[in-house]
Amino acid sequence: MVPMTRVVAQGTFDLLHPGHVHYLEDAAAHGDELHAIVARRTNVTHKPAPVLCARQRRDMVAALDAVDEAHLGDPADVFVPIERLDPDVIVLGFDQHHDEGDIADALADRGIDCRVERASGREPKHEDELLSSGDIVDRILRERGGEADANRD
Numbered sequence: 001m002v003p004m005t006r007v008v009a010q011g012t013f014d015l016l017h018p019g020h021v022h023y024l025e026d027a028a029a030h031g032d033e034l035h036a037i038v039a040r041r042t043n044v045t046h047k048p049a050p051v052l053c054a055r056q057r058r059d060m061v062a063a064l065d066a067v068d069e070a071h072l073g074d075p076a077d078v079f080v081p082i083e084r085l086d087p088d089v090i091v092l093g094f095d096q097h098h099d100e101g102d103i104a105d106a107l108a109d110r111g112i113d114c115r116v117e118r119a120s121g122r123e124p125k126h127e128d129e130l131l132s133s134g135d136i137v138d139r140i141l142r143e144r145g146g147e148a149d150a151n152r153d
Ligand SMILES: Cc1cc2nc3c(=O)[nH]c(=O)nc-3n(C[C@H](O)[C@H](O)[C@H](O)COP(=O)(O)O)c2cc1C
Pocket: 010, 011, 012, 013, 037, 038, 039, 040, 041, 043, 044, 045, 072, 073, 074, 075, 077, 078, 079, 080, 081, 082, 090, 093, 096, 097, 098, 103
């Protein structure tokens, strides 16, 4: 029997848009079974924190056809879910800031035998299509205004 190829994709996935669907479909095409890891709010340090809580982001990602299972990321060590899932391939997003070589080195240090690939990007299909959670937030702020709830998780 041919063994299943397990693929991992990861990201913040706040306010889903067609770019996320493209990434997850691209990642799924790298193997037979796609697991998505959803970043914890405290680990999203390179851009504004997500609007939606991690469980809601995970549940929405899990509902997408391309995804077999979606998991909350580890709050402290991003390699904990990787060790548990033991994937054959990690597919990075086209613009994810992680370096393939650094991840490959960290995997080797932990004795995890896994390739690192990069997904393609997707361009907008029409003029006003928004392919960025940040751009969606900006449009909401511009068009609706309002205040954030400082007490939300
Ligand atoms: C292989 C890999 C595993 C990750 N695992 C986790 C994790 O367990 N927990 C987490 O909070 N973030 C995890 N991340 C996400 C990163 O911490 C980072 O926040 C992520 O790239 C989200 O940014 P983005 O939405 O801009 O891509 C992982 C990233 C990679 C590349």
